[in-house]
Amino acid sequence: MDSVDSVDAHIVRPARPPGSTDAAACVTALYEAHASGLIRLAVIMLGSRPAAEDVVQDAFFGLYRNWASLSDPAKALAYVRSSVLNGCRAALRLQIRRERRDRATASDPRPDFESAEALVVLGEEHRQVLLAVRRLPDRQREALVLRFYFGLSEEDTAGAMGISRGTVKSSLSRALASLGRMLKEES
Amino acid sequence: MTAVEDRTRAAMDAITGLVERVPPLPLPPPPGAVPGRRRRVPLPRRRWGAWLAPVTAAAAVVAIAIALVVVRDMPGGQPTATPGPVTAAAGLPGYEVALNQSWTDTTTPVGLTLTATLTGQKLFTLLPPRGLSFAGITGAADDRTFVVDAHRDPYGVEGSAGRSRAWYLVRIVGAGARASLTMRKLPIPTTPVGTGISAIALSPDGTMLAVASEAVSDNPDEQQLLRVYSVATGAVLHTWSSPADQFPPIDDSHSYGGDPTSTVAWVGDRALAFNQGTRIKSGGVTLAVKVIDLSRPDGDLQGSSRTEATLPAPSLQDSPAPFGCSWFWGDVMVSGDGKSYVCGGSGTSGAQLPKLYCLKQPTWNTLGFAAISLATGKLTRILSGYRTGCSGDNVRAYPVWVNATGSAVIGYMIFGDKTSARFGVFTAGSFRPLPYPVAGNSYQYSGGSLLDMVAW
Numbered sequence: 001m002d003s004v005d006s007v008d009a010h011i012v013r014p015a016r017p018p019g020s021t022d023a024a025a026c027v028t029a030l031y032e033a034h035a036s037g038l039i040r041l042a043v044i045m046l047g048s049r050p051a052a053e054d055v056v057q058d059a060f061f062g063l064y065r066n067w068a069s070l071s072d073p074a075k076a077l078a079y080v081r082s083s084v085l086n087g088c089r090a091a092l093r094l095q096i097r098r099e100r101r102d103r104a105t106a107s108d109p110r111p112d113f114e115s116a117e118a119l120v121v122l123g124e125e126h127r128q129v130l131l132a133v134r135r136l137p138d139r140q141r142e143a144l145v146l147r148f149y150f151g152l153s154e155e156d157t158a159g160a161m162g163i164s165r166g167t168v169k170s171s172l173s174r175a176l177a178s179l180g181r182m183l184k185e186e187s
Numbered sequence: 188m189t190a191v192e193d194r195t196r197a198a199m200d201a202i203t204g205l206v207e208r209v210p211p212l213p214l215p216p217p218p219g220a221v222p223g224r225r226r227r228v229p230l231p232r233r234r235w236g237a238w239l240a241p242v243t244a245a246a247a248v249v250a251i252a253i254a255l256v257v258v259r260d261m262p263g264g265q266p267t268a269t270p271g272p273v274t275a276a277a278g279l280p281g282y283e284v285a286l287n288q289s290w291t292d293t294t295t296p297v298g299l300t301l302t303a304t305l306t307g308q309k310l311f312t313l314l315p316p317r318g319l320s321f322a323g324i325t326g327a328a329d330d331r332t333f334v335v336d337a338h339r340d341p342y343g344v345e346g347s348a349g350r351s352r353a354w355y356l357v358r359i360v361g362a363g364a365r366a367s368l369t370m371r372k373l374p375i376p377t378t379p380v381g382t383g384i385s386a387i388a389l390s391p392d393g394t395m396l397a398v399a400s401e402a403v404s405d406n407p408d409e410q411q412l413l414r415v416y417s418v419a420t421g422a423v424l425h426t427w428s429s430p431a432d433q434f435p436p437i438d439d440s441h442s443y444g445g446d447p448t449s450t451v452a453w454v455g456d457r458a459l460a461f462n463q464g465t466r467i468k469s470g471g472v473t474l475a476v477k478v479i480d481l482s483r484p485d486g487d488l489q490g491s492s493r494t495e496a497t498l499p500a501p502s503l504q505d506s507p508a509p510f511g512c513s514w515f516w517g518d519v520m521v522s523g524d525g526k527s528y529v530c531g532g533s534g535t536s537g538a539q540l541p542k543l544y545c546l547k548q549p550t551w552n553t554l555g556f557a558a559i560s561l562a563t564g565k566l567t568r569i570l571s572g573y574r575t576g577c578s579g580d581n582v583r584a585y586p587v588w589v590n591a592t593g594s595a596v597i598g599y600m601i602f603g604d605k606t607s608a609r610f611g612v613f614t615a616g617s618f619r620p621l622p623y624p625v626a627g628n629s630y631q632y633s634g635g636s637l638l639d640m641v642a643w
Binding site for chain 2: 027028031032035036039040043044053056057060061123125126127129130133144145148149176179180183
């Protein structure tokens with residue numbers, strides 16, 4: 001895996017300045033360096049590998065489409081990370097709509113995180129923790145994943161989520177408190 | 188480091204082993220690429236396994252080779268639906284007004300951008316009131332009058348989910364390249380904190396605003412409300428209510444700032460339409476198009492509304508199936524004359540439509556826009572679409588605007604393969620691409636409507 005510390009260090013600086021013709025090469029290089037880490041992040045957020053791949057691919061498509069307007073290519077990874085978070089939010093909305101649809105039509109609900117193929121191979125301990133993470137409010141979960149898994153600083157986490165550093169800290173604190181309660185209840 | 192923190196980090200690290208390989212990134216051709224010289228890209232493969240055997244790889248190579256052969260069969264490597272003439276007779280709106288949400292910046296307040304529909308030329312930008320961000324928009328039939336709501340947090344990441352909303356009237360003044368926007372606050376009461384807005388719809392004559400809402404809570408029995416306000420005075424003219432989830436689809440987008448406007452539509456100036464899905468005995472789902480007249484008594488939404496049409500709502504996984512509307516995902520669209528309900532849907536159909544190749548499944552389906560008569564409740568015609576072998580949750584058609592007679596639809600279709608999605612004007616036998624109205628966001632993955640972001 002990309003080590004927590006290496007994620008940001010892997011920012012791919014395009015060989016040519018923005019506005020040059022080879023956006024595809026730059027975006028592809030960035031994708032190859034960071035897609036796996038971002039997919040993991042999205043898997044934690046969504047609980048589904050295919051959905052996670054879709055979100056990450058879409059984020060890179062967006063980067064590619066907007067490459068010409070990117071003022072600082074060094075910020076490309078930050079852009080795409082925010083985009084992945086936004087994509088996860090959209091996908092979660094979709095998921096909730098599906099659940100509402102299933103409830104409204106009394107049909108069988110789709111498998112939730114616990115039965116998702118993505119986590120079947122994990123041990124019970126990890127699965128329980130990730131299920132608890134999944135039950136956190138979105139903002140708390142995002143803060144937790146960005147800080148603990150991606151190893152972002154508070155400042156970068158705040159930037160990626162579009163919130164203040166103080167809110168990152170409070171979200172993280174609440175997330176850990178909630179996780180503690182949930183895991184205690186389940187043990 | 189606490190024990191909880193330790194366990195959380197360990198669990199997240201354990202995810203690492205699940206993502207050892209990533210799918211390729213099939214970048215679409217750059218904007219402005221000449222059709223026919225389009226770079227061919229491999230179809231994305233979504234599920235990778237460490238077990239991927241050479242035999243499977245060989246099969247994939249053969250499949251891609253077949254794909255390329257098939258693609259060559261199409262003129263210029265493109266689907267056969269070529270841009271067609273779209274005349275003024277279709278009544279296309281000249282302007283669109285969109286929330287200018289940035290896909291990279293979630294802190295800048297969201298304003299409005301006035302754009303020429305056909306050219307994508309940006310004409311004017313309207314900043315929100317100081318300290319606020321626009322969240323939802325809906326337009327009248329004149330293509331010049333809009334109502335928007337605004338709240339404090341650009342993307343809903345701060346504060347409670349149900350933020351208080353203030354309401355503004357936005358009008359287009361001037362014309363052509365000199366068109367601009369004006370704004371004034373409406374006397375409609377500010378919604379209380381804790382209220383999630385589920386839909387807004389401005390009447391065709393611009394005098395009434397329908398607002399669907401529900402309290403943001405975990406209580407499954409929370410009532411949903413449909414209110415009609417006078418735009419001039421802000422007075423509540425009508426109020427109906429319904430148990431939660433009986434008035435679907437209520438979106439949860441209050442969590443992230445956008446207000447969906449997709450669930451309620453005006454039928455002329457005297458009635459409102461909404462969708463309802465119902466499980467039937469055979470196990471399928473039907474789409475009920477319900478209409479409530481303003482003359483009906485306030486109170487029970489279900490009791491006061493009538494069913495105008497009942498249609499099968501097939502699952503895309505159950506193809507082939509009769510053509511039906513994607514009730515849960517689609518928007519409620521009614522033609523300007525109030526005679527037709529227009530939906531995006533799929534299924535088998537005898538309509539003569541161009542083919543769009545997709546090799547996920549060998550069977551052909553229709554993905555298209557259809558008109559349903561509100562007088563007879565019957566599906567009258569497939570307006571436009573494609574025969575496609577694509578299937579799955581990400582193969583959908585979303586209408587976002589329909590003209591007076593229902594003969595022209597602005598909408599978008601996604602085909603699940605990320606490269607062939609299209610946004611534009613669909614008329615019988617023709618498709619004219621339009622500039623995508625909301626910058627940056629990937630509509631190819633959109634789980635719902637554009638109508639929370641743009642109005643015509």
